[in-house]
Amino acid sequence: MNLVLQNARVIDPVRKLDEISDLEISDGKISRIGTALTSTFERRDLNGAVIAPGFFDMHVHFREPGFEYKETIESGLDAAMAGGFTGVCCMPNTQPAISDPFVVSYIRERAAGHLVALEICGTMTNGRGGEELSPMAALAKAGVRMVSDDGAAVRSAEVMRRVFEYAKMYDLLVTQHCEEHALTHGAVMNEGMVSTRLGLPGWPAVAEDIIIARDILLAEYIGNVRYHVAHVSTRGGVRLVREAKARGLVVSCEVTPHHFTLTDRAVEELGTNAKMCPPLRTSDDVDAIIEGLRDGTIDAIATDHAPHALHEKETDLASAAMGIIGLETAIPLGLTHLVGAGKLTLSQFIERSSIAPRRLLGLRPASISIGEPANLTMFDPAKQWRFEESDIRSKSHNTPFLGTEFTGKVLGVVSNGQAHFL
Amino acid sequence: MASTRAASIQPKTAAFSPNGKAFSSPKRKDLLTVEHLPLETVLHLLDRSDHYVKFLEAPGPFQKLKILEGRTIANLFFEASTRTRTSFELAERRLGADVISLTPAVSSLAKGESILDTIRVLEAMKIDAFVIRHNVSGVPGFLASRLPHNLHVVNAGDGVHEHPTQALLDAAEMRAALGSLSGKHVAIVGDILHSRVARSNAWLLAKLGAKVTFVGPDTLMPRNVAAVFGVDTTNNLDSILDTADAVMMLRIQMERQARGFFPSIEEYREEYGMTPERMSRSTALILHPGPINHGVEIETEAAYGERSLVLRQVRRGVAVRMAVMEWLFSNEV
Incomplete structure (x- = not known):
């Protein structure tokens, strides 16, 4: 693939690069960076829009194998591409779960050749059962870099201790879905003012904090483990991670776009498309999350892209499935609510969306420098537009953001020797 | 292909609102919550109920009214209830409506999808109003949001959300009994956490100017309850006996x-039971939504x-x- 991208604002936080220039790609590699490049290649004028290192979403649910009616590897990767991502990591709560290197190879085969690179998260325990260790040596040999029983926490502290001890031998990132299940029976939303008023069973913030605290203490006790909190949603959780980092522990966390934009009040307005796990919290939690993103306590932005079919959402709150699709709205939400609102600089936003998630997974950074493979996300941070159903590439349409006006739009991606423009 | 199909069915509006608020058009008339019921409507319904109490107490054989003649009402009780269902049925029949009552078996919450099918099938048979009870909060509001605007929905109790006709x-x-509720003190005692009756009563009594105290152990109080409902709370039943004008005892499951x-049960009775001894220290009226656990x-x-x-509550x-069914089909606000 040969291409010249002209008049772009090229930003690479790692290289401290932020300048208006042209970028030439020859055979899929960055061949020249400079102003007014002359070239016989196909040209695209970006009119000052941003070129950043390709964005990476470390937390998506692609539902294959087992739930192909919600999403497939192919439709999920297409959604990622449309959303401006060049890499994703899919979570293991499939059927069968990713507790076996054969499932890893099946998924890898299905993703081969796509513009978007697919990393695969294995389970921590067999079948996400929370009892026996998954075959982490075999999973690591199959290319797995992260393990998680996402969708549920490992309930037993004893099992969790063994997970830490075993995972560290293979330098696996241990990612926990933090939920003390004894405190969340039947819960459909955050426990607080809104749940009390609507008479809906609540998921208290402390149920998340308890598991984060337990795991940090275990991680500290075992030593030399890399612990990652999936989709942190509470003020308490952010505080626990901040304190752990200050003590020098290798603890990290991610946040979803919906947790930095919406609160539990949305449940009343948006119904089942505001039912998530962890649930949408209060404005006080959102403030703490944004502060955590600013000061680096929160390392990464990850969507928790969770496709569900219409019939799984077109029902009452108690029966409805949890989660929303997120790949096509993540970058616009970040640009609107973080960058546009002055909470993060563009450089910080790119760091949390591209550099940090790749670093956490032990992947090479998507560097914008000559000789590197072109791995790029292009977006216009000022473009105003309205998110419509026709913008969705995911197989499912469960999003609360239909009809939302955004400031900031993805223009395209380049990776794996391919370019895709929207 | 699947996404195209979904696109054609997915409503353009956002999903449902548990209280139905977002979907009520100006023309639409439902009784989904007390929270969003205007005081004017409350007073109208209370006054009309006074009228119908006299009507029901009149001696001699009962004279069937024709106010709802030609209307068909479906009572859908997804959660078992003999007294509330009977009460609705009698009210509807006495106003001249055609009535069907269904108690669809709902063995698990996972059957939520079929509720929508049930109501769509009935709607196709031309039903004018649905009375719905369900053990999940927000179901009547959800169903109302998916029905055409010329139909009416009455919430006959949803989860631990609301029970408007009880309030x-x-x-x-x-x-x-008290003349007016303005300035009166009403205590609601027991399992507030799991009570839709307590919630609807708190909204309604506040609208009517009464002061409400929720009484019960902290384990049975919802989080932030005082701030949400503007009520007082106490763990001490004895502390309200001399000031309460009415005490509503909730059923303990x-x-x-x-x-x-x-x-x-023994400790609960000791702390929160309305005993003859406590009765003797109070002049308050006693209410209970039933069914009663005697002792x-x-x-x-x-x-x-x-x-x-x-x-008297039952009558x-x-x-x-x-009054509610009459109001649904009337021009009253």
Whole structure:
């Protein structure tokens, strides 16, 4: 693939690069960076829009194998591409779960050749059962870099201790879905003012904090483990991670776009498309999350892209499935609510969306420098537009953001020797 | 292909609102919550229920009214209830409506999808109003949001959210006994956490100017309850006996004890039961939404004593539901 991208604002936080220039790609590699490049290649004028290192979403649910009616590897990767991502990591709560290197190879085969690179998260325990260790040596040999029983926490502290001890031998990132299940029976939303008023069973913030605290203490006790909190949603959780980092522990966390934009009040307005796990919290939690993103306590932005079919959402709150699709709205939400609102600089936003998630997974950074493979996300941070159903590439349409006006739009991606423009 | 299909069915509006608020068009008339019911409507319904109580108390054979002649009402009780369903049915029949009552078996929450199918099938048979009870909060509001605007939905109790007709009948009886509810003190005692009756009563009594105290152990109080409902809370039933004008005893579900909400029935009765001894230290009216656990939350003497409104509540239930059904099909606001 040969291409010249002209008049772009090229930003690479790692290289401290932020300048208006042209970028030439020859055979899929960055061949020249400079102003007014002359070239016989196909040209695209970006009119000052941003070129950043390709964005990476470390937390998506692609539902294959087992739930192909919600999403497939192919439709999920297409959604990622449309959303401006060049890499994703899919979570293991499939059927069968990713507790076996054969499932890893099946998924890898299905993703081969796509513009978007697919990393695969294995389970921590067999079948996400929370009892026996998954075959982490075999999973690591199959290319797995992260393990998680996402969708549920490992309930037993004893099992969790063994997970830490075993995972560290293979330098696996241990990612926990933090939920003390004894405190969340039947819960459909955050426990607080809104749940009390609507008479809906609540998921208290402390149920998340308890598991984060337990795991940090275990991680500290075992030593030399890399612990990652999936989709942190509470003020308490952010505080626990901040304190752990200050003590020098290798603890990290991610946040979803919906947790930095919406609160539990949305449940009343948006119904089942505001039912998530962890649930949408209060404005006080959102403030703490944004502060955590600013000061680096929160390392990464990850969507928790969770496709569900219409019939799984077109029902009452108690029966409805949890989660929303997120790949096509993540970058616009970040640009609107973080960058546009002055909470993060563009450089910080790119760091949390591209550099940090790749670093956490032990992947090479998507560097914008000559000789590197072109791995790029292009977006216009000022473009105003309205998110419509026709913008969705995911197989499912469960999003609360239909009809939302955004400031900031993805223009395209380049990776794996391919370019895709929207 | 699948996405195209989904696109064609997915409503353009956002999903449902548990209280139905977002979907009520100006023309639409439902009774989904007390929270969003205007005071004007409350007073109209209470006044009409006074009218229908007199009608029901009139001696001689009952004269069937024709106010709802030609209307078909479906009572859908997804959660078992004999008294509320009977009360609605009688109210509807006495106004001349054609009535069908269904108690679809709902063995698990996972069957949520079929609720929508059930109501769509009935709608296709031309039903004018649905009365819905369900053990999940927000179901009547959800179903209302998916029905055409010329239909009416009445919430007959949803989860631990609201039970509007119960609150209306309670308020109507208290008003009849006390003259007015303005400035009066009403205590609601027991399992507030799992009570839609407490929630609807708190909204309604606040609209009518009464002061409300929720009484119960902290394990049975919802989080932030005082701030949400603007009520006082206490763990001490004795502390409100001399100031309360009315005390509403809630039914305690025996299975709550097994789940650890309180240590034993004996301790619950000791702390929160309306005993003859407590009756003697109070002049308050006694209410209970039923069915009563005799000797647990209330002693028989208190339940059927001279200050008890318990049986009057039952009669008022029919009158209030007549007022509500009449209002749905009327031009009243």
